[in-house]
Amino acid sequence: MLDRPDVGDADDFVTRLLQGEDRDRARLRLELAIRDFDRAAISTIHGFSQRTLAELAFETGQDLDLELLADDRAIREQLVDDAMASLFATLSADEVTQFQRAGWNRDNLLATAKAVCGPTRPTIEPAGVTLENQRCALREWLEAREKMLTLWHSEEAKGLCEALSGDSGRFGGVRGDYFAGYIHKLPKLLAAPEFSKALRAKPQQLLREAWIAKKWKPEGGPFKERPWWKLLEPLESFCKKSEVFFGTFAPVAAFAHTAREAFQREVTRRGQLTFDAMLSRLAEAITPQSPAAALVRTQLRARYDAAFVDEFQDTDDAQWTVLREAFLDRSTDDPKTRKHLFLIGDPDRKSTRLNSTHSSVSRMPS
Secondary structure, X not given: OOOOOOOXXXXXXXXXXXXXXXXXXXXXXXXXXXXXXXXXXOOOHHHHHHHHHHHOHHHHOOOOOOEEEOOOHHHHHHHXXXXXXXXXXXXXXXXXXXXXXXXXXXXXXXXXXXXXXXXXOOOOOOOOOOHHHHHHHHHHHHHHHHHHHHHHOOHHHHHHHHXXXXXXXXXXXXXXXXXXXXXXXXXXXXXXXXXXXXXXXXXXXXOOHHHHHHHEOHHHOOHHHOOOHHHHHXXXXXXXXXXXXXXXXXXXXXXXXXXXXXXXXXXXXXXXXXXXXXXXXXXXXXXXXXXXXXXXXXXXXXXXXXXXXXXXXXXXXXXXXXXXXXXXXXXXXXXXXXXXXXXXXXHHHOOOOOOHHHHHHHOOOO
């Protein structure tokens, strides 16, 4: 093909290159490229990370005795099962119900563990939640609900409810029998496990201050001076506290905050290393602006003139961090010494999602 580029199925690029002004130099470069083709290292990003950590073990602090763990699902499953067992052993039946309604189940925790134990540390919201403070918040709410139920079932409450039913005619557009029915449904709503939904139920809303203030007829006098307000005022306070509690109760987030460290401790205890951890360790070894990291970057870049990344649309943040720090060298503009990073991908063929990594790459200066 190099001797007769105009014959047969010769490559168009080679033909144009050999038809240039410096044919001999172009031919030499092509011959060198063909001769050195088999010397090019071809691997996955995980294979590259594993080889680099092993070859630069002293610089990266890599333990060569670690066993590579191909599938870490068993560790995640153990992590979830231990978390569920240890928590449920300390909870009452009512507390278990509320934790489960907040997403504390095996499938959801396994999905959470998979998300947070990957190569990059995700941002977890809300911040600052722990299982202990979530458990305390739940117990405080359950105690407040018990007090509300006790009040609502008291003899005094029965008389106040009758007075409230008697005043139903002073609420514009509300039939007295309907209003009385709503009042009697409230204890059942208070005791329901799905109280977060009950907060939005019609009987609940009809006994809230905002609705009463809207519907109360002025000629009835201030509604807060009616005897039944002694019953509805603590109900209003409890409902407001409940809205805050259910808006912030996030036991799954509390699990997520600790899952990554617990996972890494177990992997370390077993003397193993996951594929994702290889990426993380290499990224941690070459990313910091420190002399040690600079030495690793320099040694890596000295080994390669260029890197070609295929299917780039499927890389994630951790993979891009490794590629950027290892091969994207902006320290020189000299074409003879500058390294080159070629990214080959098609956003329309992404197997997962085109994440923020790629939008940041698209803005990189050439």
